Amino acid sequence: MRIAVDAMGGDNAPKAIVEGVMLAKKELPSIEFQLYGKEEEIKKYVTDMENVTIIHTDVKIESDDEPVKAVRRKKDASMMLAAKAVKDGEADAVFSAGNTGALLAAGLFVVGRIPQIERPGLMTTLPTFGENTQGFDFMDLGANADNKPEHLVEYAIMGTHYAKQVRGVNNPRVGLLNNGEEATKGNELTKATYQLLANEASINFIGNVEARELLTGAADVVVTDGFTGNAVLKTIEGTALGIMSILKGSIMDSGVKGKMGALLLKDSLKNVKNSLDYSAYGGAVLFGLKAPVVKTHGSTGPEAVAYTIKQINTMLETKVTDGLVEYYASKAKEIEA
Template identity: 75%
Template sequence: MMRIAVDAMGGDNAPKAIIEGVVLAKKNFPDIEFQLYGKEAEIRKYLDDEKNVKIIHTDEKINSDDEPVKAIRRKKQASMVLAAQAVKDGEADAIFSAGNTGALLAAGLFIVGRIKGVERPGLMSTLPVMGKDQGFDMLDLGANADNKAEHLLQYGILGSFYAKNVRNITNPKVGLLNNGTEETKGSELTKKAFQLLSAEPSINFIGNVEARELLNGVADVVVTDGFTGNAVLKSIEGTALNLMALLKDAIKDSGTKGKMGAFFMKDSLYSLKDALDYSRYGGAVLFGLKAPVIKTHGATGPEAVANTIKQIHTMLETNVVGDLVTQFETGTIAPEVQSD
């Protein structure tokens, strides 16, 4: 039985959206025990039954405006902290939260712990590719504002490992996000990272890739520093939201003919919306830790929660983190990172 520790109180719509998502996932994954951390009475409101469910009551939670590291250290009984501690103690196999991102990163690093040999775990999401079911993995999306070239090399290795083992891509193409495809383009960071990635035999490095090509499927894995990755992610999110809003406004303003046309095109419009929705791939993984630590958007709904649980199930089923721990800690794949 797989065991997932769920921060039931994390997120804008908690615990309702979180528990309703768990209820959806329970139907498909009878081999998961859901450990729900939070206010017991609130959690029970949204459960259909308690089969394969364990509720761990706590009144304390980490708020969205809490300072992450202080919150983790001071709020020892917070739902997120207790869930992370369960993973550390071997009582759960993974942790999932829609709460404070910084706090979850801190809980992952300070409680769950990073894999020996991984200098900087990266936040990774699978993002959509237009016209294809297969998306691409991108990291770091904001776990680290500053990175060294050696970190980007490790992100290439981590992302490739995930794409192979979780997404079943045989020889994933790894690209380095840059302002041009030429080897000589970019900052000192990207130039050095290019050389390191080019020399790494365990990955299929295809060179520099530009941001405008990401949604065209130019690579299966894209690596960048956390500051840039977070900016790109939010640009993609904003573009998708604004595109759908513009289409909606255009239809409203187009009169009877436009509305009739939209009616006949509604299946295509829904397909476009689905194509731009990266939550269908699950949440963001803080990859490089000793166990799966997964984050979803604070405003997530039940379907996105269920998709994230499906993603965690695949990660546990394939033992991707366990295999990664073995390979890094035995030195099979562990490029040295020089200390400052």
């Protein structure tokens, strides 16, 4: 299996990206890594060249580049060459921590979508707390600002396939994010989507899920439109950062006794931090394309990069994309018949 890596994407590239690849490489020695970017800079952080190829380019897509223009004008950029490698059959997946919009555009225009899927969505796995700690898959996170009910049904089907094959969830429960549990609640989009999901035999639809229930494990897959999904994700991220900041501030301001107590609770506080860190589940997947295209935070460190690479490896091992292609191909045949 071959992973094309945009080594120049992200705030800490290429250092964090290459170091993360080296960490993952220790656990996944059979993976072939293609690192795209400035060869001399990349080489500084490569500790083992076995199954590693560096493809040099001086061009990169910047974080403030306009996505579609960058994809059209910077065809020799590290991100674009990585996407082209997948299109040409030279790699099996793309990984980047770079410009999200540009990666979405590269995924759609270069890698290409599965024909029967109208709108690929951006999906990530978020943590859950309490009795159910296996997390949930959440999409769309912003690949599409506006959606039709049919798109959310696609997300439910794709999320179900991912939860089953990649995370090993048996009969995943699918929830529709809404402002109430009743079927009559919500705007025109959610009301229409509810009816379609209720009639979709291929999924285990459990109804509406409120935002306050997301992290309690109320569903294994949660679908919503891209605008709402992105806003909710950013709220969860901000809340997690705020909680950790409040805890740290309280400890630092509580004098000697408070600091001694924090020292005794060091392991427990570390567990809290780890529980709130969803990077351990991997990156965000642009799902619905012909091959895995996976994005992680621009500010990500080596450990999160390694987690994401392991996630990609699982996607390739379980052939989740192939399964989705087969599902939609069989569905198309049923419609024709």
